[in-house]
Amino acid sequence: MSEPSATTLLGPAEIRRLAAELDVRPTKKLGQNFVHDPNTVRRIVELAGVGDDDVVLEVGPGLGSLTLGLLDAGSRVVAVEIDTVLADRLPATAREHAPGVADRLTVLPADALRLRAADLPELPTALVANLPYNVAVPVVLGLLAELPSLVRGLVMVQTEVADRMAAGPGSRTYGVPSVKLAWYGQARKVAPVPRSVFWPVPNVDSALVSFERGDAVPEGDRAAVFAAVDAAFAQRRKTLRAALAGWAGSAANAERILVAAGIDPRTRGEQLTVEDFARIAAAR
Template identity: 70%
Template sequence: MTGLLGPAEIRDLAARLGVAPTKKLGQNFVHDPNTVRRIVTTAGLTGDDVALEVGPGLGSLTLALLPAVAHVHAVEIDAALAGALPDTAARHAGPAADRLTVHHADALRITAADLAAPPPTALVANLPYNVAVPVVLHLLAELPTLRHGLVMVQKEVADRLVAGPGSKVYGVPSVKLAWYARARAAGKVPPNVFWPVPNVDSGLVAFTRHDPPRADVSREQVFAVVDAAFAQRRKTLRAALAGWAGGADRAATALTAAGIDPGARGESLTVEQFAAVAASAPSATSGAQ
């Protein structure tokens, strides 16, 4: 890879565009070429992959992705940054710049139709801290062509996304990501590779999509159980699921039918067990994704 952006190039480009990172948009720009090389390598991309990058910012990771894949869809909410990215690619990526499509859009509102040509197969992104989990879950729901990915998020968020049952940080993000994919921690990233320097470490999360745990219940039905179970995580599932099931006794019946102790808590259940509860409910109610 050549033509990657270092600290001086990042600051010069930002000054030329009149751009300053904002907390509102969760902007922390990567200025270390070794870090973006590491991300691309760890993502396990092939030349046939179509990468989806959310929040490309000034283009550090974009420039590393372009030579490695068949195409890059870059989704940027900031108009100034979205407008400048094609020129940055043309200046630094050579012929590979033709592989870039920039979408000035909110990733939380992006649809499969927006990214249809060609459809993305890999999500590789330095995600804004404030929307990382909703973005990942929305994209996995909206884009069935996404087979795998690697995202950089706040370390605390990374820990939650990859946590398993019984962990203190296991919760809604852990279970919902597990519905779509097998996730693993893929390393830590120090603050000093960003501008501005955040006051937290970042973490890399790799995932590989798999089939849903069960075909006889919908994602919405399972997620409704998950949301209810963790809304009051100190309560037993019998109590926590009472509102969802139409009463504590009905919740206990559904749990028992699924082979789960009504006295257990949500943090002890796998995504497969949550799906079993949803399948056992006499009248499961749909919830938010």
């Protein structure tokens, strides 16, 4: 483990001071709710299990609460921030509150949804972030596809999103995010996060979701498999024979493909694993 670095984490007073200095008014559009509780930050970092050997990708660092915790754990941090005002201030915050480890921080003013491996100074091993609920799933899926080096992660998202990300077949919350995440590995809902640790206080509950990339992905072309998943859940109350009719060209074609894949055409998408969808795509 790294030596103690005399890092001071941000509390409510520091968060409000920084926001006032920057004239930052948190916006719903960017999903900005800043964590102001140091104990919550410490818990997130501990659950993420990151340390000296990790390059952590943090999406949406905001005012830097979690960034400081990650630096204190000894990790190198690449922080991707779409708000240029926040991105410009973050290095100074690191120097002020974590002087011994501030040089381990790289800040990229960029949109995580458009991030490419070539944009990064080094390939990250872990994703740790407080994600806006409206882009959480596309950000995670996009980064897993673009960055094979990401072997694990811990993200804070809206509880409803967390449930969908971590759901298994047969669950009422199982759907497109569940299946697509399962393509890469295993997602698990870890713990709730109280509303009181945020400023401003959100009107939704939050939770932590952990992720570990699997040793191997299912066989098949990812784009083809994901197209089948999208089609199956676009009409999730219908049987797969009906739901996949447009994707397959007709209900008869869908039935033929399903039978060839060893799937009962009367089944619904919520009952299938990602491996089942891979067989369906391969049988098309």
